[in-house]
Amino acid sequence: MIRVAAVGDIHMGPDSRGLLRPAFDTLPDCADLLLLAGDLTRHGTPEEARVVAQELRGLPVPVVAVLGNHDHHDEQPEKVTAILQDAGVRVLEGEGTVVECDGTRLGVAGAKGFGGGFVGRSAGEFGEPLMKEFVRYTRRSADALHTALEELADKGCELRIALTHFSPVADTLAGEPPEIYPFLGSYLLAEAIDTAGADLSVHGHAHAGTEHGMTAGGVRVRNVAQPVIRRAFNVYQLHTAELLAE
Amino acid sequence: MSETGAGRAHGVGHAPAAENVEYRVAHLRDRLATEELGELGVRAEVRAGSVVVTGTVPSTQCRETVLRTVREELTGISVHTDVVVAETTSPDHAEDLP
Numbered sequence: 224m225i226r227v228a229a230v231g232d233i234h235m236g237p238d239s240r241g242l243l244r245p246a247f248d249t250l251p252d253c254a255d256l257l258l259l260a261g262d263l264t265r266h267g268t269p270e271e272a273r274v275v276a277q278e279l280r281g282l283p284v285p286v287v288a289v290l291g292n293h294d295h296h297d298e299q300p301e302k303v304t305a306i307l308q309d310a311g312v313r314v315l316e317g318e319g320t321v322v323e324c325d326g327t328r329l330g331v332a333g334a335k336g337f338g339g340g341f342v343g344r345s346a347g348e349f350g351e352p353l354m355k356e357f358v359r360y361t362r363r364s365a366d367a368l369h370t371a372l373e374e375l376a377d378k379g380c381e382l383r384i385a386l387t388h389f390s391p392v393a394d395t396l397a398g399e400p401p402e403i404y405p406f407l408g409s410y411l412l413a414e415a416i417d418t419a420g421a422d423l424s425v426h427g428h429a430h431a432g433t434e435h436g437m438t439a440g441g442v443r444v445r446n447v448a449q450p451v452i453r454r455a456f457n458v459y460q461l462h463t464a465e466l467l468a469e
Numbered sequence: 470m471s472e473t474g475a476g477r478a479h480g481v482g483h484a485p486a487a488e489n490v491e492y493r494v495a496h497l498r499d500r501l502a503t504e505e506l507g508e509l510g511v512r513a514e515v516r517a518g519s520v521v522v523t524g525t526v527p528s529t530q531c532r533e534t535v536l537r538t539v540r541e542e543l544t545g546i547s548v549h550t551d552v553v554v555a556e557t558t559s560p561d562h563a564e565d566l567p
Contacts (some may be wrong), residue, residue: 236528236531239528242526242557265506266507293509337506370560423566443566450524454556454558458563460563461566462566
Protein backbone atom coordinates (compact mmCIF):
# COMPACT_ATOMS: atom_id res chain seq x y z
CA MET A 224 0.00 0.00 0.00
CA ILE A 225 1.16 3.50 -0.80
CA ARG A 226 -0.22 6.49 1.09
CA VAL A 227 -0.53 9.56 -1.08
CA ALA A 228 -1.04 12.95 0.56
CA ALA A 229 -2.33 15.66 -1.72
CA VAL A 230 -3.47 19.27 -1.65
CA GLY A 231 -3.81 22.07 -4.16
CA ASP A 232 -4.64 25.75 -4.17
CA ILE A 233 -2.82 26.64 -0.99
CA HIS A 234 -2.32 30.17 -2.39
CA MET A 235 0.49 31.20 -0.10
CA GLY A 236 1.64 34.76 0.38
CA PRO A 237 3.77 36.63 2.90
CA ASP A 238 1.01 36.35 5.52
CA SER A 239 0.95 32.54 5.12
CA ARG A 240 4.35 31.79 6.65
CA GLY A 241 4.13 28.79 8.95
CA LEU A 242 0.41 28.14 8.37
CA LEU A 243 0.81 24.69 6.82
CA ARG A 244 4.14 23.54 8.22
CA PRO A 245 2.71 22.09 11.46
CA ALA A 246 0.43 19.82 9.41
CA PHE A 247 3.18 18.99 6.91
CA ASP A 248 5.39 17.94 9.81
CA THR A 249 2.88 15.12 10.49
CA LEU A 250 3.33 13.69 6.96
CA PRO A 251 5.89 11.00 7.86
CA ASP A 252 3.28 9.43 10.16
CA CYS A 253 0.51 9.25 7.60
CA ALA A 254 1.89 9.45 4.05
CA ASP A 255 4.69 8.25 1.78
CA LEU A 256 4.72 11.34 -0.44
CA LEU A 257 3.01 14.70 -0.89
CA LEU A 258 1.44 15.88 -4.14
CA LEU A 259 0.80 19.58 -4.74
CA ALA A 260 -1.84 20.26 -7.40
CA GLY A 261 -0.88 23.80 -8.37
CA ASP A 262 -1.83 27.34 -7.34
CA LEU A 263 0.75 27.23 -4.61
CA THR A 264 1.04 31.04 -4.74
CA ARG A 265 -1.38 33.92 -5.30
CA HIS A 266 0.40 35.77 -8.12
CA GLY A 267 3.36 33.55 -8.99
CA THR A 268 5.95 35.99 -7.65
CA PRO A 269 9.36 34.81 -6.45
CA GLU A 270 8.56 36.27 -3.02
CA GLU A 271 5.45 34.08 -2.71
CA ALA A 272 7.32 31.07 -4.10
CA ARG A 273 9.93 31.49 -1.37
CA VAL A 274 7.16 31.30 1.26
CA VAL A 275 6.00 28.00 -0.27
CA ALA A 276 9.58 26.73 -0.49
CA GLN A 277 10.18 27.49 3.16
CA GLU A 278 7.01 25.64 4.08
CA LEU A 279 8.23 22.54 2.23
CA ARG A 280 11.99 22.59 2.75
CA GLY A 281 13.43 19.56 4.48
CA LEU A 282 10.22 17.52 4.64
CA PRO A 283 11.11 13.85 5.13
CA VAL A 284 8.73 12.66 2.37
CA PRO A 285 9.15 13.30 -1.37
CA VAL A 286 7.16 16.31 -2.62
CA VAL A 287 5.91 16.38 -6.22
CA ALA A 288 4.16 19.44 -7.65
CA VAL A 289 2.65 21.01 -10.72
CA LEU A 290 2.10 24.74 -11.06
CA GLY A 291 -1.31 26.34 -11.48
CA ASN A 292 -2.62 29.39 -13.29
CA HIS A 293 -1.91 31.64 -10.30
CA ASP A 294 1.71 30.49 -10.34
CA HIS A 295 1.91 31.80 -13.92
CA HIS A 296 0.33 35.21 -13.28
CA ASP A 297 3.62 37.07 -12.76
CA GLU A 298 4.91 35.38 -15.92
CA GLN A 299 7.91 33.88 -14.14
CA PRO A 300 6.96 30.20 -13.88
CA GLU A 301 10.57 29.17 -14.48
CA LYS A 302 11.69 31.20 -11.49
CA VAL A 303 8.88 29.80 -9.30
CA THR A 304 9.89 26.31 -10.42
CA ALA A 305 13.56 26.93 -9.63
CA ILE A 306 12.77 28.24 -6.15
CA LEU A 307 10.64 25.19 -5.38
CA GLN A 308 13.23 22.83 -6.84
CA ASP A 309 15.88 24.42 -4.63
CA ALA A 310 13.72 23.40 -1.66
CA GLY A 311 13.71 19.80 -2.90
CA VAL A 312 10.34 19.80 -4.68
CA ARG A 313 10.01 17.86 -7.95
CA VAL A 314 8.08 20.25 -10.20
CA LEU A 315 6.53 18.55 -13.22
CA GLU A 316 5.31 20.06 -16.48
CA GLY A 317 4.60 17.45 -19.08
CA GLU A 318 6.86 14.89 -17.49
CA GLY A 319 6.95 12.12 -14.93
CA THR A 320 8.90 11.12 -11.88
CA VAL A 321 9.27 7.84 -10.03
CA VAL A 322 9.00 7.55 -6.26
CA GLU A 323 10.12 4.35 -4.54
CA CYS A 324 7.92 3.48 -1.55
CA ASP A 325 8.66 0.28 0.38
CA GLY A 326 9.74 -1.53 -2.77
CA THR A 327 6.85 -0.28 -4.89
CA ARG A 328 7.51 1.99 -7.84
CA LEU A 329 4.99 4.82 -7.96
CA GLY A 330 4.99 7.04 -11.01
CA VAL A 331 3.59 10.56 -11.00
CA ALA A 332 2.92 12.24 -14.33
CA GLY A 333 2.34 15.97 -13.99
CA ALA A 334 1.07 18.77 -16.16
CA LYS A 335 -0.74 21.98 -15.35
CA GLY A 336 -3.36 21.36 -18.01
CA PHE A 337 -5.73 24.07 -19.15
CA GLY A 338 -9.36 24.74 -20.03
CA GLY A 339 -11.63 24.10 -22.97
CA GLY A 340 -14.55 22.29 -21.41
CA PHE A 341 -16.08 18.87 -21.55
CA VAL A 342 -17.60 16.64 -24.18
CA GLY A 343 -20.57 18.26 -25.89
CA ARG A 344 -19.79 21.65 -24.40
CA SER A 345 -16.18 22.24 -25.32
CA ALA A 346 -14.18 24.79 -27.25
CA GLY A 347 -13.00 23.84 -30.73
CA GLU A 348 -9.80 24.52 -32.58
CA PHE A 349 -11.51 26.93 -34.97
CA GLY A 350 -11.73 30.58 -35.86
CA GLU A 351 -9.52 33.31 -34.50
CA PRO A 352 -5.85 32.49 -33.84
CA LEU A 353 -6.32 33.15 -30.11
CA MET A 354 -9.18 30.64 -29.97
CA LYS A 355 -7.19 28.03 -31.83
CA GLU A 356 -4.18 28.58 -29.60
CA PHE A 357 -6.38 28.23 -26.50
CA VAL A 358 -7.39 24.73 -27.53
CA ARG A 359 -3.96 23.78 -28.87
CA TYR A 360 -2.35 24.77 -25.57
CA THR A 361 -4.65 22.35 -23.74
CA ARG A 362 -4.02 19.66 -26.35
CA ARG A 363 -0.25 19.99 -25.97
CA SER A 364 -0.57 19.69 -22.21
CA ALA A 365 -2.81 16.62 -22.51
CA ASP A 366 -0.45 15.03 -25.04
CA ALA A 367 2.50 15.58 -22.71
CA LEU A 368 0.55 14.05 -19.82
CA HIS A 369 -0.27 11.03 -21.98
CA THR A 370 3.36 10.55 -22.99
CA ALA A 371 4.56 10.92 -19.40
CA LEU A 372 2.07 8.29 -18.18
CA GLU A 373 3.16 5.87 -20.91
CA GLU A 374 6.82 6.41 -20.07
CA LEU A 375 6.11 5.64 -16.41
CA ALA A 376 4.52 2.34 -17.48
CA ASP A 377 7.62 1.58 -19.55
CA LYS A 378 9.74 2.24 -16.47
CA GLY A 379 7.88 -0.50 -14.62
CA CYS A 380 5.77 1.61 -12.28
CA GLU A 381 3.21 -0.57 -10.52
CA LEU A 382 1.07 2.47 -9.70
CA ARG A 383 0.65 5.66 -11.68
CA ILE A 384 -0.94 8.99 -10.75
CA ALA A 385 -1.88 11.82 -13.08
CA LEU A 386 -1.30 15.15 -11.32
CA THR A 387 -2.82 18.26 -12.89
CA HIS A 388 -4.08 21.64 -11.79
CA PHE A 389 -7.02 21.88 -14.18
CA SER A 390 -9.70 19.21 -13.96
CA PRO A 391 -9.99 16.29 -16.37
CA VAL A 392 -13.68 15.75 -15.59
CA ALA A 393 -16.82 17.73 -14.88
CA ASP A 394 -17.76 15.49 -11.90
CA THR A 395 -15.41 17.26 -9.52
CA LEU A 396 -16.61 20.71 -10.60
CA ALA A 397 -20.10 20.17 -9.15
CA GLY A 398 -20.79 23.24 -7.06
CA GLU A 399 -19.15 25.63 -9.52
CA PRO A 400 -21.35 27.60 -11.93
CA PRO A 401 -21.74 25.42 -15.05
CA GLU A 402 -21.06 28.49 -17.20
CA ILE A 403 -17.40 28.53 -16.11
CA TYR A 404 -16.67 24.82 -16.56
CA PRO A 405 -14.75 25.51 -19.81
CA PHE A 406 -12.30 27.59 -17.75
CA LEU A 407 -11.90 24.88 -15.13
CA GLY A 408 -10.76 21.91 -17.17
CA SER A 409 -10.85 19.86 -20.31
CA TYR A 410 -11.93 16.41 -21.39
CA LEU A 411 -8.64 16.19 -23.30
CA LEU A 412 -6.88 15.57 -19.99
CA ALA A 413 -9.27 12.72 -19.15
CA GLU A 414 -8.82 11.23 -22.61
CA ALA A 415 -5.06 11.27 -22.09
CA ILE A 416 -5.43 9.62 -18.68
CA ASP A 417 -7.82 6.96 -19.96
CA THR A 418 -5.81 6.05 -23.03
CA ALA A 419 -2.43 5.92 -21.25
CA GLY A 420 -3.85 4.44 -18.04
CA ALA A 421 -3.57 5.61 -14.44
CA ASP A 422 -4.61 4.50 -10.98
CA LEU A 423 -5.62 7.92 -9.73
CA SER A 424 -6.07 11.43 -11.07
CA VAL A 425 -5.50 14.36 -8.72
CA HIS A 426 -6.27 17.99 -9.50
CA GLY A 427 -7.17 21.33 -7.92
CA HIS A 428 -8.36 24.68 -9.34
CA ALA A 429 -12.10 24.33 -8.60
CA HIS A 430 -12.50 25.80 -5.11
CA ALA A 431 -16.27 25.34 -5.03
CA GLY A 432 -16.17 21.90 -6.60
CA THR A 433 -16.48 18.39 -5.20
CA GLU A 434 -13.77 15.97 -4.11
CA HIS A 435 -14.86 12.79 -5.85
CA GLY A 436 -15.19 12.02 -9.55
CA MET A 437 -14.29 9.48 -12.21
CA THR A 438 -13.18 9.57 -15.81
CA ALA A 439 -15.25 7.88 -18.52
CA GLY A 440 -12.65 5.11 -18.50
CA GLY A 441 -13.08 4.45 -14.77
CA VAL A 442 -10.05 6.24 -13.31
CA ARG A 443 -10.84 7.77 -9.94
CA VAL A 444 -10.46 11.54 -9.79
CA ARG A 445 -9.93 13.62 -6.65
CA ASN A 446 -10.23 17.40 -6.48
CA VAL A 447 -7.84 18.30 -3.66
CA ALA A 448 -8.24 22.08 -3.72
CA GLN A 449 -7.77 23.11 -0.10
CA PRO A 450 -11.18 24.84 0.09
CA VAL A 451 -12.78 21.56 -1.07
CA ILE A 452 -11.01 19.11 1.24
CA ARG A 453 -11.00 21.61 4.15
CA ARG A 454 -7.73 20.31 5.52
CA ALA A 455 -4.02 20.86 5.02
CA PHE A 456 -4.05 17.75 2.78
CA ASN A 457 -5.94 14.53 2.22
CA VAL A 458 -4.47 11.04 2.16
CA TYR A 459 -5.36 8.33 -0.37
CA GLN A 460 -4.25 4.73 0.05
CA LEU A 461 -3.39 2.98 -3.20
CA HIS A 462 -2.82 -0.76 -3.56
CA THR A 463 -0.81 -2.64 -6.15
CA ALA A 464 -2.51 -5.41 -8.13
CA GLU A 465 -0.47 -8.10 -6.33
CA LEU A 466 -1.56 -6.84 -2.94
CA LEU A 467 -5.20 -6.82 -4.01
CA ALA A 468 -4.91 -10.39 -5.24
CA GLU A 469 -3.70 -11.61 -1.87
CA MET B 470 -30.36 48.88 -3.14
CA SER B 471 -32.09 52.26 -3.13
CA GLU B 472 -28.75 54.07 -3.18
CA THR B 473 -27.24 52.13 -6.04
CA GLY B 474 -28.26 54.48 -8.82
CA ALA B 475 -26.40 57.45 -7.45
CA GLY B 476 -22.81 56.43 -8.09
CA ARG B 477 -22.61 55.13 -11.60
CA ALA B 478 -25.70 56.07 -13.60
CA HIS B 479 -24.07 59.14 -15.07
CA GLY B 480 -26.37 60.63 -17.67
CA VAL B 481 -28.65 57.60 -17.67
CA GLY B 482 -31.45 59.20 -15.71
CA HIS B 483 -33.73 56.18 -15.52
CA ALA B 484 -31.30 53.24 -15.64
CA PRO B 485 -32.77 50.30 -13.73
CA ALA B 486 -31.06 49.96 -10.36
CA ALA B 487 -30.72 46.19 -10.80
CA GLU B 488 -28.43 46.68 -13.79
CA ASN B 489 -26.15 48.89 -11.76
CA VAL B 490 -25.88 46.29 -9.00
CA GLU B 491 -24.83 43.68 -11.53
CA TYR B 492 -22.07 45.86 -12.94
CA ARG B 493 -20.89 46.78 -9.47
CA VAL B 494 -20.67 43.10 -8.57
CA ALA B 495 -18.66 42.55 -11.75
CA HIS B 496 -16.33 45.39 -10.76
CA LEU B 497 -15.95 43.87 -7.30
CA ARG B 498 -14.90 40.56 -8.81
CA ASP B 499 -12.42 42.36 -11.07
CA ARG B 500 -10.89 44.11 -8.08
CA LEU B 501 -10.61 40.91 -6.05
CA ALA B 502 -8.85 39.22 -8.96
CA THR B 503 -6.52 41.98 -10.03
CA GLU B 504 -5.56 43.76 -6.82
CA GLU B 505 -3.37 42.47 -3.99
CA LEU B 506 -5.31 39.25 -3.39
CA GLY B 507 -5.40 37.68 -6.84
CA GLU B 508 -8.58 36.12 -5.54
CA LEU B 509 -10.68 34.18 -8.06
CA GLY B 510 -12.37 31.84 -5.60
CA VAL B 511 -14.76 34.28 -3.95
CA ARG B 512 -18.23 34.32 -5.43
CA ALA B 513 -20.47 37.38 -5.41
CA GLU B 514 -24.04 36.99 -6.60
CA VAL B 515 -27.15 39.15 -6.60
CA ARG B 516 -29.98 37.46 -4.73
CA ALA B 517 -33.32 39.08 -4.01
CA GLY B 518 -31.92 42.59 -4.04
CA SER B 519 -28.89 41.82 -1.90
CA VAL B 520 -25.39 40.69 -2.81
CA VAL B 521 -24.19 37.41 -1.31
CA VAL B 522 -20.41 37.02 -1.08
CA THR B 523 -19.10 33.52 -0.34
CA GLY B 524 -15.85 31.63 -0.55
CA THR B 525 -12.77 30.27 1.16
CA VAL B 526 -9.61 32.37 1.37
CA PRO B 527 -6.09 31.35 2.44
CA SER B 528 -5.59 33.56 5.51
CA THR B 529 -7.26 35.83 8.05
CA GLN B 530 -5.57 38.80 6.43
CA CYS B 531 -7.01 37.82 3.04
CA ARG B 532 -10.46 37.60 4.58
CA GLU B 533 -10.14 41.10 6.02
CA THR B 534 -8.99 42.43 2.66
CA VAL B 535 -11.91 40.77 0.86
CA LEU B 536 -14.43 42.20 3.30
CA ARG B 537 -12.87 45.67 3.10
CA THR B 538 -12.97 45.56 -0.70
CA VAL B 539 -16.59 44.42 -0.62
CA ARG B 540 -17.51 47.31 1.67
CA GLU B 541 -15.73 49.80 -0.58
CA GLU B 542 -17.14 48.52 -3.85
CA LEU B 543 -20.70 47.81 -2.73
CA THR B 544 -21.33 50.82 -0.50
CA GLY B 545 -25.04 51.35 -0.07
CA ILE B 546 -26.05 47.86 -1.16
CA SER B 547 -27.35 45.21 1.23
CA VAL B 548 -24.57 42.61 1.43
CA HIS B 549 -24.47 39.19 3.13
CA THR B 550 -21.03 37.61 3.52
CA ASP B 551 -19.91 34.08 4.32
CA VAL B 552 -16.17 34.16 3.66
CA VAL B 553 -14.16 31.60 5.62
CA VAL B 554 -10.45 30.92 6.06
CA ALA B 555 -9.08 27.63 4.73
CA GLU B 556 -8.57 24.97 7.37
CA THR B 557 -5.00 23.85 7.95
CA THR B 558 -5.30 20.79 10.17
CA SER B 559 -4.03 17.34 9.26
CA PRO B 560 -6.62 14.76 8.23
CA ASP B 561 -7.76 12.31 10.90
CA HIS B 562 -8.18 9.45 8.42
CA ALA B 563 -7.20 8.34 4.94
CA GLU B 564 -9.44 7.31 2.05
CA ASP B 565 -8.76 3.75 0.99
CA LEU B 566 -8.85 3.22 -2.79
CA PRO B 567 -8.92 -0.55 -3.29
